[in-house]
Amino acid sequence: MNINNPTDTSTCESDTWECALDAAGLGVWDWDLRTGQCKYSEPWCRMLGYERRDFADDAELWLMLIHPDDRERAIHSGDLHISGKTDRIETELRLRHKDGHWVWVLDRGAVVERDQTGRPLRVVGVQTDITRQKQAERNLRRVNERFRLALAAAGMGIWHFDIDRQQSNWDARTREVFGLAPGPEDVGSTAWHGHLHPDDQERTEREHLQALTNSTEVTLRYRIIRQDGEIRHVETLAKFVPEEDSSGFLVGTIRDVTDEVSAADALLAEKERYKVTLESISDAVISTDVDGRITFCNPAAAKMLARTQTELNGAPFAEVFGAELAEAESQATVDIDGDCTVTGLKSGIFKCRRSPILSSSGELSGSVCTFQDVTEEAKRQRELAYAARHDALSGLLNRVAFDEELENAIVSADQTPFAILYIDLDHFKALNDYAGHAAGDEALRMIATGVSQNLPAGAVFARLGGDEFAILLPASNEVAAKRTADTVIEAVRSVDLRFTDVRQPLGCSIGIAIINDASVTSADALARADDACYAAKSAGRSRHSTFAENNNFLTSGLTAARRVAELTEAMDESRIKLFGQEIRSIEAPHEWSGRIEILARLQNRDGKIIPPGDFIPAAERFGMASTLDRWIINSALGKYGSIMEAADLTLGFNLSAQTLCDPQLWPFVESAIKKTGTPAARIAFEITETAAVTCFETANQFVRKARRRGCTVCLDDFGSGLSSFDYLRRFPITCIKIDGSFVENLTESRFDRAIVSSITGIAKELGLRIVAEKIEDEATVEQLRQIGVTFGQGFHLHRPEPLAKLVERRLPTSLKQSA
Template sequence: MAKKASNRRDEAFWELALDRAKLGVWDWNLKTDECFYSPTWERMLGYEPGELPPVSDLWLRLTHPDDKERAIASGEKHLAGLTEIIETELRLRHKSGKWIWVLDRGGVVERDKNGKPTRVVGVQTDITRQKAAEQALEQVNVRFRLALEASGTGIWHHDIDRKRSYWDERTQGIFGVSLDGEEVPRDFWYGFLHPEDKEAASEAHEVPVGSTHVVTSRYRIIRGDGEVRYVESLIRYIPEPNSSGYVLGTVRDVTDEQKREQELAYAARHDPLTGLLNRTAFDDALTQIRDEGGNFPLAVFYIDLDYFKALNDFAGHAAGDVALRRIADDIRAVLPPGAQAARLGGDEFALVVPTCDVAPAERLADDILAAIRDADLGPSSGSRRLAASIGIAFMADATVTVSDALASADDACYAAKATGRNRHALFSAQGNAATVGLNAARMASDTMDALESDRIALFGQQIHPIGHPWEACGHVEVLVRLIAKDGRLIPPGEFIPAAERFGVAAKLDRWIFQTTLKRYGAAAARGGIMLAFNLSAQTLSDPLLWEFVDTVMVETGTSPCSIMFEITETAAVTNFDAAEQFILNARQRKCRVSLDDFGAGMSSFEYLRRFPIDAIKINGSFVEHMTESRYDREIVSAIIGIARSLGYSVVAEKIEKQETLEMLAEMGVDYGQGFLLHRPEPIGDLIERCAPPVTKAV
């Protein structure tokens, strides 16, 4: 009796164990074709015991159609003696209608005297969560593989104990090899390294055991076909139980990326038209040569081309660009070793020559003058020739600043121009050379100081629609005044030319644009005011300009449609290609563009043909005297007629008399600007007066 109770307790124990383990038991009698399913199996599917019909093929009825064939095959192979156990994964329909994944395992437990199976028993385990995790992992792996494929990234690893490396197919492709399998010979990778990069790359790949850092290494390889490629690897140590672990790495071909970086770095330091250093790079080069020591005296040359604007007006911007490029090549050709040359902007160049005294400096200046006089300016220039004025200053020791040296050379250049051009002059602090150059340098220096000490005042002048009420304030040109240290307001005509000459204009333009939008952009937008900004030639040639403009507009929430950029003909002449590209970029962003000072040069109408602008602003020299000058009236009338035919708006500036305004209205000019209509005032006051106040919620 006690033994029977003990057996019952055992049965209850195992039933409880199966229930806690979420295991369902099935027992199939092959003689009678009856199949028993435990209550735990039924509960696994959401049913109470006895709720399912007692049929032998119940499991098959509940099996997902896509899994039946595989499940049946697993059982048949085992019964045929081909496998030790039945083992398969399948989906069963839950009472709720959902499908659950189960792992089915079982085997023969009884046979007849001939060895034929008569009874099979098995268990099924709910593995739905496991399958969901596997599916999620597979999705991650798919995304990972797609990311690797999209980025062209290869995977490799190195077994530290076995000293063997393995490359996937992508890695092999990057190195230009095709192997039978993934294992590569020892030191195989090392043989591809560029001789100049072997040491650094090898050191980067020697990751210490136990390290948790990811090491980045960029180096060159030489493929089997001799092609040199840049690759980048991310390398990390991966621990592994019972071993020293392994090093896992990625490899990616970054040749195109490297070239772009090099091109951007080059563009940031070189003039795009001539390939010479730009102003910033020249200052750096001059500073480096000065600070290296042993190079004194240093000769600093300031070169200003003579008659260049006349060439542009006669032959056009393309001929001017050709002339600048060829003259730059001619200057390079006569430079002594160690010398550096730069294009400062427009038709101005600079040189620094180490260990150069007066006599060799004057010989070099004569060689440059001769090269410029004899330069082949291209077929478009006709018989025209250029000349130059050259100023030379010397740095005797490291106490002389770069700005002072260049200002002294510029001052000597003024002296050369004043005495007849096509010659050179040496700087002399006691001589009679014009002091304009030094004054300009000091003004440029003060402008930089004003930017840093917030001594730049923003002003605005309205541009009015002619023939409409003057209360309308839809268009404002942003202007600046420099606040002198004594509080005086210095007009732009006194400091803008100096800023352009000494490479400060681009920084000033950026400050004006960013500060105006940050302080007044929101109010201007509220009042529907379009803000017009003047851009210098240096700014137009800045390869990073649009990245800056886009960032400021996003940060301040400014719509590109509310921005107009005004480009002078002088700025366009300096670098036509840069101006054209700038305008195309502006139009793509829906910013507006106006050609300022229109009519000042003979190339003006060519710009209309080539530039997709929105408006032209007639040069004020034609407007201010048009009531007395028939010539000026005819020029204005011609400009208006051409602008109308091309669909451009016309702005007349420098309107200072009522008679001029009435005459312009009769001619059909769209917009007017000048003291008669509005005198410039602090832009904050102007926008506050024109923009409606912010309405606060009650």
């Protein structure tokens, strides 16, 4: 049966088997040990609540779905069978359903194909849904446990007392309760009286007589002293049974309830402890009944409300806290627990947590509310919000806040032009190197203070990072901006550095850009000022320069700014052209693999193609790399996302350091996946070690979220950095791309072969896919095949070509129109 090819000539037979397997709750899996791919049948996917298109043919798929407690056992079962130590794979394990619950399956499989040497090549198996069976087993265990407990609880003694004969008859269990050795059932009339605890004797005998006089059942508890002297609590049920020819009998049961009494005493003590605890804690606790009346409040609650506990007990919750909070409290008892913030209770801010009180039958009987004073926490949050927009060292606005102010100013730049001053300190590195970073930090603080005191009203002053600052002058022209620039230069020069023993004063170079176009981007606007700053430094430092299109100077910064501006326009005009290069299997290097790395090319208005080396660095310098990466992802997924599954197409995207450092990157990707209908498993991301180390925590979070969603994450240029192997341990990646510098001379260099062999061995041990880059000839392919590398990329295998052309050539006829 072909579990993945709906157009197979055996469709009818396949459908019949699939229906049978589906009805039987059987999901088929087919694992190709040569390629590492594992195919899953449609019934297998439906068993877990998915469609077949939701999953890639990935051998690691089940590892992501399997319960952590079952993973090692399942892997061990497969390893034993593949190594020939068992006849087949047979394991019970749990898989995560799409809605989050666990599905129990019986996993059975066996090797169905071997090579001439007997090495396993293919394993096929089925997984049977045994969730109901497991539930039945659990229910059976519960029934058996209840039956066992019932028998233990029924271990009570039976006795009767013959009134005429004044003779008692005790069964073996009764004798055991009193600590008597096995013996005759008839005992003397004084036997029972003799074991009564002196403090309980009078009451117990009196209550027993009630059964004789009232002919009613009497239940009583009392203490006895056993034969060995141990004091025990017992419970007796007694009833008078009359007889015509005698005075009748007193019959009953007896059981040892010492443990119950101890538990009740412990419960009473526990309640007392809870009461003391609730009265001692600082959090306010209030409980209400089903009608919303307060049934309990601790001293903290009374203090919070400035009322006594007596006043609060019985008061309607709505009257005490107001209708709005009462309504929320009422809803919380019906739905789920939730938080709300309450202000105005005496003083401060309180966080309210509501939980329902349910009876043993599950019916609502009230609720409990706890109020935690979060006044200090709220204060800290305000402080954190301030810190998020301000530089910790200087107290000025940070880059994020300045960008927001800049974007706001650009909106009305057509009507109200403004100026940007980009400030770069001169000789600051020398100060750090000579006097130390502590002195440098102090100098930065003094500069921030000195410049701030000399700025016009309304100016926005920010530290962008390091020794770079920026000033936004609202409603300003070039003359006013230059005047402010002169003031800033003088303020920086006036900073007293005598505390550092540095004689050379600090200076600064300032770039000025007048923004009067609302269509300009914030990055382009800042780039203009940065470009002018480069010009000022080139002209001799400690001066300012103004950006203009017809400036006589050209610097690397200006050229880059122009390139970035062109890049921005190209994205708006869709002149960024997507190219693709295939990543092919080393075993079948000239066959279609379905895996494509996307490459970007910039097309001039005259049609000339500009290579990435001419515009990517400029994009990275001026903060456009993330925008470009997002444009590429949106464009590719928007055009091909809906057909990727049907076309067996996987697209790989390179992520720059700026993109990887963006904490909003994953929400953007998630949104693009949902909007375009792209299968997440058909998306691959390539990151470099340099990009990862730039902001490790943010990058790590992105990689983990992408992996949980099913995306492939590849570590690019592997081996080029000193910490490459360390990142295998720190990042949950799925594949590595061996840097081309180790591949291009592979056939001639023993060193390169050793490096590639070592990388391959470690990657295989970790279950990672391996891709070799920069393959230029067939000899290299053969060498990589011998080493064990599974995939390759390079001009010998496939030269980059327009992505549209590449996809069009590979699409089935039925899909070409939609593409």
